[in-house]
Every structure is written in structure tokens, then in C-alpha cells.
Amino acid sequence: MNEELTLAFELPTAALLTLALGSIVLLLVLIVKVKLHAFFSLIIVSLVTALAAGIAVGDVLSVVVGGFSTTVGNVALLIGFGAVLGRLVEVSGGAQVLADKMLKTFGEKRAPLALAVASLFYAFPIFLDAGFIVMLPVIYTVARRLGGSFMLYVLPSIGAFLMMHALTPPHPGPTAAATVMGADIGLVLIVALMVGLPTWYLAGYRLGLVMAKGYPNFPVPNLFGESRVTEEHERPAFGTVILVLLLPLALIFYNALSNTLAADGRISEDSFGYALSQLIGPTPVALLISTLIAMYLLFIRPRKGSGKLGDALSDLIDNALAPVCSIILITGAGGAFGAVLTATGIGGSIAEGLDAMGLPVILAGFLVAVVIRVAQGSATVAATTAGGIMAPGVMELGLDGFALAALVVAIVAGSITFSHFNDSGFWLVGRFCGFDTITTLKTWSVMATAIGFMAFCLSWGFYALVA
Numbered sequence: 001m002n003e004e005l006t007l008a009f010e011l012p013t014a015a016l017l018t019l020a021l022g023s024i025v026l027l028l029v030l031i032v033k034v035k036l037h038a039f040f041s042l043i044i045v046s047l048v049t050a051l052a053a054g055i056a057v058g059d060v061l062s063v064v065v066g067g068f069s070t071t072v073g074n075v076a077l078l079i080g081f082g083a084v085l086g087r088l089v090e091v092s093g094g095a096q097v098l099a100d101k102m103l104k105t106f107g108e109k110r111a112p113l114a115l116a117v118a119s120l121f122y123a124f125p126i127f128l129d130a131g132f133i134v135m136l137p138v139i140y141t142v143a144r145r146l147g148g149s150f151m152l153y154v155l156p157s158i159g160a161f162l163m164m165h166a167l168t169p170p171h172p173g174p175t176a177a178a179t180v181m182g183a184d185i186g187l188v189l190i191v192a193l194m195v196g197l198p199t200w201y202l203a204g205y206r207l208g209l210v211m212a213k214g215y216p217n218f219p220v221p222n223l224f225g226e227s228r229v230t231e232e233h234e235r236p237a238f239g240t241v242i243l244v245l246l247l248p249l250a251l252i253f254y255n256a257l258s259n260t261l262a263a264d265g266r267i268s269e270d271s272f273g274y275a276l277s278q279l280i281g282p283t284p285v286a287l288l289i290s291t292l293i294a295m296y297l298l299f300i301r302p303r304k305g306s307g308k309l310g311d312a313l314s315d316l317i318d319n320a321l322a323p324v325c326s327i328i329l330i331t332g333a334g335g336a337f338g339a340v341l342t343a344t345g346i347g348g349s350i351a352e353g354l355d356a357m358g359l360p361v362i363l364a365g366f367l368v369a370v371v372i373r374v375a376q377g378s379a380t381v382a383a384t385t386a387g388g389i390m391a392p393g394v395m396e397l398g399l400d401g402f403a404l405a406a407l408v409v410a411i412v413a414g415s416i417t418f419s420h421f422n423d424s425g426f427w428l429v430g431r432f433c434g435f436d437t438i439t440t441l442k443t444w445s446v447m448a449t450a451i452g453f454m455a456f457c458l459s460w461g462f463y464a465l466v467a
Contacts, residue, residue: 010054016344020375023049023341027421031437038437039326042333042421046340053344067339071424072332075129079324079428081287082133085294087320089244090137092298093235098245099141101238111142112156116205119160122249128165129428130287132158134245136432143220150220151212154433155443159204162448166379166416167192167199167409167455173380174412177387178405181394185260187405195409195458203450211443221434236298244294248286255281330427338377338422361397362410362463365390366456369414377422382415403467410459417452419445 011019023045030041043064050060089095106114115138123131135157143153169175169189178188212218258277261267267274280289295313303309359367369386373379390411399407419426420441430440 011344016053019049019052019344020341023337024421027337028437038427039329039333042330042337046333046337049337050340050343053340055340055343063339063343064336067336067342068332070339071335072328075332075424075428076328077284078130078287079133079328080321081284081291082130083324084317084320085244085287085291086134086137087316088291088294088298089134089241090141091316092302094241094244094298095137095141097235097238097241098138099145102138103142103145108146111146112153112209113205115139115142115153116156116160116200116208119157120164120200122245123161123164128161128425130248130283132161132429133432134248135161140220149212149215149218150433151215151218151443152209155208155212155447156205158429158433158444159208159447159451160200162416162451163196163200163204163455166383166448166451167196167412171380173383173415174408176380176384177412178408180384180387181391181404181408181411182400183404183408184401187402188408191402191405191409191459191462192412195406195413195455195462199451199455199458203454204447207447207450211446214442215439219434221432234302236302240297244290244297247293248283248290251281251286251289252283255286326431330431332424334377334422334424334427338424341422342376361390361394362407362460365407365411366414369411370417370452373415374418374420377420377424377426379412379415379423379425383412386411386414399467401466403463406459406463406466410456410463413452413455413459415452416455417449419448 026048027041027045030036030045031038034041036044046064046067047060050063051057055063089098102114102118103111115135118138119131119135122135139153139157143150146153165171165173167174169178169185169192174188174192175185177183178185255277258267258274258281262269262274280286299313299316300309303312365386368389369382372385373382376382387408390407394404394407421427426440426444429435429444430437433440435443
């Protein structure tokens with residue numbers, strides 16, 4: 001339980017678990033049955049749950065607002081810059097250029113596979129939130145061109161982003177878990193890819209195709225404004241589009257590499273290169289720089305001399321940002337709900353019990369991560385916290401090398417499972433894909449859980465071979 005909070009009363013773990021389940025049921029009733037907007041539903045349930053959990057009246061609002069502001073602070077810039085960059089790529093015809101190239105290379109029948117493979121590469125250095133938003137215009141364009149259900153094209157890509165975000169460094173969850181457990185980041189990356197690629201193919205790509213059959217006529221959303229088909233001579237060069245899309249990845253990777261080298265003592269934190277990486281490499285700044293360059297290359301330069309260029313660019317940005325404001329608020333409200341569940345202490349209580357049950361260390365670590373994930377929503381927090389809880393036991397066992405790396409991957413696999421209303425990604429991806437709440441549970445949540453469990457099973461198998 002958060003020691004800074006004043007508790008009116010304390011509930012036992014069983015009561016807290018019942019309360020958490022009840023709050024989720026109440027959310028479903030408000031959103032699905034009452035048809036109350038998800039933003040209002042989440043805030044109302046967060047307040048009610050906080051009071052019922054024994055958080056003092058004077059602290060309830062601070063917990064809710066704190067969770068809301070922390071989540072919005074983390075995702076608002078990513079969503080905003082990502083939405084504008086995505087809109088620029090779409091309006092300029094850049095998405096059509098990429099779609100043409102992908103379809104020519106892979107063929108129309110393999111379009112879902114092409115999008116999923118592209119998502120794998122794009123998801124490697126960049127956060128799921130930002131990367132998925134920037135990929136969406138390409139997915140929209142391919143889906144509109146080829147027809148059929150939007151699910152057929154978006155679900156395999158979602159699986160790619162989920163796997164990479166959950167399992168592979170330099171994403172924050174696996175990186176932090178590896179660090180607190182003393183594992184070699186390079187070995188963790190090798191094991192993550194060995195485990196993650198077959199997991200993505202079966203539990204992401206193939207499962208996505210199967211789930212898409214249940215939605216044969218799902219429409220393509222129109223969240224970035226009206227789609228405009230540009231003439232071929234108006235479209236940017238393929239190299240220009242690739243530059244705009246890969247620039248944020250390069251900047252983020254530069255930052256991650258500099259941090260790794262500095263941590264190993266290979267470069268000085270006082271060096272110019274390291275300082276520059278800290279300035280331009282964080283994801284929000286990398287996206288800002290890339291978006292500004294995209295404004296010039298994709299919009300301003302092709303339209304020089306057309307008149308009222310500033311007004312047209314301002315209108316484009318307004319059109320890109322307007323649809324995502326609701327998504328940002330809902331995402332923040334999901335963070336508030338997660339903060340309330342975290343403040344109850346339910347995740348920590350159950351995790352401590354699991355750790356003391358004498359289970360195999362790899363199974364205990366996975367289950368601890370699952371519990372923390374369900375309780376507070378963030379995959380990064382779940383992976384980091386579970387790694388910290390398991391670290392003392394791992395030290396006693398003397399694990400190292402590939403065995404320790406496999407254990408880390410098994411733990412972070414638990415951090416992606418059972419995504420629900422307290423996960424900001426649940427709301428962000430669901431809303432950008434045009435899913436209602438039940439559809440998001442049936443697609444995003446099921447796929448995330450399948451990826452987590454399959455990755456855990458493969459990690460355990462590898463661990464058994466090398467431990």
C-alpha cells in the first residue's frame with residue numbers, strides 16, 4: 001500500500017481482489033449497457049473504487065488526478081506528434097507510395113504479412129503508442145485499396161507491435177527487468193527474438209487472421225480526416241517517405257545506443273555525442289523533429305508559391321489533432337483507474353504471496369508479472385516490478401548467461417497479458433482502430449494474452465535446455 005496515502009480503513013487481500021473485479025464489472029455495465037462515454041465511466045469508477053478501497057476522502061482526488069496526469073504526460077506528446085506525422089504521410093500521398101511498394105514486393109494476397117513485417121521493423125526501437133499511430137495511415141491505405149475487412153490488415157500489425165514492445169530491448173520493460181536482474185541486454189535481445197518471432201507468427205499474425213474472419217465487413221476508420229487520393233505526379237519520392245519514417249527510429253536508436261555505451265563506461269556522459277543523444281533522442285523530441293522535417297518535405301516544399309500555405313498547414317494540423325483529443329482523455333482516464341488499483345496494494349500483496357509459495361522461479365516470475373499487470377495496467381511497470389521482486393531469488397540460484405536471459409523474457413512475457421481497462425494501450429489502439437470496448441477485449445486483449453502465454457512457454461522450454 002502506498003505509505004503516503006491516508007487510509008480510512010484497510011481491506012484484506014481477498015476483499016481487495018473482489019473490489020477490483022467488481023470495479024471492472026461496473027465499468028463494463030456503464031460503457032456497454034448504460035452507453036456512458038468511456039472517459040466519464042473510467043473517472044467515476046476510479047473515484048468509487050478509491051473510496052471503497054479505504055483511501056481517505058482527502059486523498060482520493062490526488063490519486064485519480066495523479067494517475068491521469070502521469071499517463072497523459074507520457075502519451076499526449078507521442079499521440080499528438082504521431083497523429084500529425086501520420087496525417088502528413090497520408091495527405092501527401094506518402095502512404096500510397098509505401099502501399100504500392102509493399103504490394104508490388106509481397107503481392108496483394110500477402111498484404112497482411114507485408115504490413116506485419118513492416119510493423120516488426122518499425123516497432124523495434126520505437127514505443128508501441130507512437131509507432132502504431134505512424135503506421136496506421138499505411139494500414140488504412142492498403143485496407144481501402146484492397147477492400148475487405150479492416151481487421152484483416154490491422155490485427156497482424158497489432159500482434160507485431162505487441163510482441164516487440166513486450167519482449168525486446170531497447171523497449172523499457174525488458175530493458176529495466178534485465179537491468180535489475182543483472183542480465184546481459186544483448187543476450188536478452190537474442191533470446192527475445194528467438195522466442196518472439198515464432199510467437200509473433202503464431203499468436204500475432206496467424207491468430208490475427210483467424211480473428212479477422214469473425215469481422216468480415218469491419219470498416220476502415222477515418223480518424224485522420226478525409227482520405228485524399230493523390231495523383232502519381234503529386235506523390236513524394238519513396239526515399240523521402242522512408243527518410244521521414246525512419247528518422248525517429250534512427251534518433252531513438254542513437255539515444256539507446258549512447259545510454260548503453262555510457263552505462264558500460266565506453267563513452268563519457270560529459271561528451272558532446274552523449275549530450276546530443278539526450279537532447280534529440282527521447283521519443284517525444286525525435287517525433288517532433290521528424291514531424292517538422294515532414295512538414296517541409298511532404299507539405300511545404302511541394303506547394304511553394306501556392307499561397308496561404310501557412311493556413312493550409314495549420315488546418316491540416318488541426319484536422320489531425322481534433323480526433324485524438326478524445327483518445328488522449330480516455331487514455332488518461334485509464335491511467336487514473338490503474339493508479340487507483342495500484343494504490344490499493346492488491347498487486348503487491350498477491351505478488352508477495354506467489355513469491356513465497358515455492359513455485360519454480362520462472363513460473364513464479366511470470367505469475368508475479370501477470371498479477372502486477374492486471375492490477376495496475378502498465379506492461380513496463382509490471383516487468384520492472386516483477387524483475388525487482390524476483391531478483392533476490394535469482395541471485396541465490398546463481399543464474400547467468402542464457403538461463404538468466406530466458407528468465408527475464410519469461411517474466412516480461414507476463415507483463416503483456418490480460419490487458420484491460422487500466423491499460424492505456426487498450427484505449428489508444430482500440431479507439432484508433434475504431435473498435436468498441438467489447439471488440440477491443442475480443443481482439444487486442446486476447447492477442448496480448450496469447451502472445452504473453454506462448455512467449456512464456458517457449459522461454460520456459462529454452463530455460464530448461466540451458467539452465
